[in-house]
Amino acid sequence: MNSQSSSLKQALLGLIPNLRAFAVSLCGDIERADDLVQETLLKAWDHLESFQEGTNLRAWLFTILRNTYFSECRRRRREVEDRDGSKASDLAVHPGQQGHLDMQDFRRALNVLPPDQREALILVGAAGFSYEEAAAISSCAVGTIKSRVNRARAKLTEMLGVATPREFGPDSATEAIVARTVGSSRQS
Amino acid sequence: MAEKDGSTHLSAPAAEAETSQQEELKQSRQSMGQNKPYLAHSKNDREGGANADRSRPSDLCGTPRGMLDRSLQAQLGRQLRAIFSDVAQEPVPERFIKLLEALEAREKRR
Numbered sequence: 001m002n003s004q005s006s007s008l009k010q011a012l013l014g015l016i017p018n019l020r021a022f023a024v025s026l027c028g029d030i031e032r033a034d035d036l037v038q039e040t041l042l043k044a045w046d047h048l049e050s051f052q053e054g055t056n057l058r059a060w061l062f063t064i065l066r067n068t069y070f071s072e073c074r075r076r077r078r079e080v081e082d083r084d085g086s087k088a089s090d091l092a093v094h095p096g097q098q099g100h101l102d103m104q105d106f107r108r109a110l111n112v113l114p115p116d117q118r119e120a121l122i123l124v125g126a127a128g129f130s131y132e133e134a135a136a137i138s139s140c141a142v143g144t145i146k147s148r149v150n151r152a153r154a155k156l157t158e159m160l161g162v163a164t165p166r167e168f169g170p171d172s173a174t175e176a177i178v179a180r181t182v183g184s185s186r187q188s
Numbered sequence: 189m190a191e192k193d194g195s196t197h198l199s200a201p202a203a204e205a206e207t208s209q210q211e212e213l214k215q216s217r218q219s220m221g222q223n224k225p226y227l228a229h230s231k232n233d234r235e236g237g238a239n240a241d242r243s244r245p246s247d248l249c250g251t252p253r254g255m256l257d258r259s260l261q262a263q264l265g266r267q268l269r270a271i272f273s274d275v276a277q278e279p280v281p282e283r284f285i286k287l288l289e290a291l292e293a294r295e296k297r298r
Contacts, residue, residue: 005295009288016284021276025268030275038287045291106267125265126272156264157257 008048012041015058018127022062025122026069028111036072040065059129063137066119073115109159113152120148121156 019040023033043064044051051060110118116138123134124145131149135142 005292009292012288013280013285016280017276017278020278021272021274024275025272033275034281034283037284041284041287042291103267103270106264107271110268110271121268122272126268153261153264157260160260160264 008045011057012044012061015061016041018058019061019065022122022127023065023069025110025126026066026115026119028107036065036069039068043068056133059133059137062123062127062129063139066137070115105160106156109156112159113155117148117152117155120145121152124149 016037019037020030020033023036023040024030027033027036040061044061047064051057110121113121119138120134123129123137124131129137131142131145135145138145
């Protein structure tokens, strides 16, 4: 038993950086991410009997973490009004640094995505899971994951497309027109 | 198992390559900005009612939509992986090491 818990400890330690990366990308906030990781580790430790030896420990931990995250989201959604709309207009009105599509723009856009689309994109596009593995983690069909990834990419492209004219060097007057136009079309 | 550790692809050298790619992109954008080859054309063309569509990639300066989308997609992919690997490369915070030690100690007492 001791050697088993010791090897579990080692395995968990090795996967913590990955879990944190997943959690931060999901919730966009390092402190909340670390709370999610902590809860995941506690649950994993206490429910080790439900882990099937020989299967993918990393995927199992990701599953626990995302389930924790989504049930928390549901709880929060009941408590607080959904503020996605205001976040989306922030993104459009304040396009960030001039001249390139910067990391802040990207992070904000990622946070505005619906959580299920963000999750699918991270699992497949950053964490290196296959569509099949991602589907198992999110307990949905492979086709659902594929369509979430596609919708996430399309939405990011649309949101960050605002930044694209700047890549080709418009002057600030053109940029102001773009900003105004996007701002007013968001309001209407 | 090797395949499952996909995240370890995103190790330090990869991140460095990423950064230098972004530098390159920045530089090439800056030099484009100086020339502004698209600007006169796009400004004159786009006055008036077409403004509402300015943010659509298909509408940009006559550049084929597919090309823009692909380069934007590639950039989005790099940024997504960068967000992930930035954190994945950080050392394990002390709180988690202590937590696991406490869990292990509890197990041993049973």
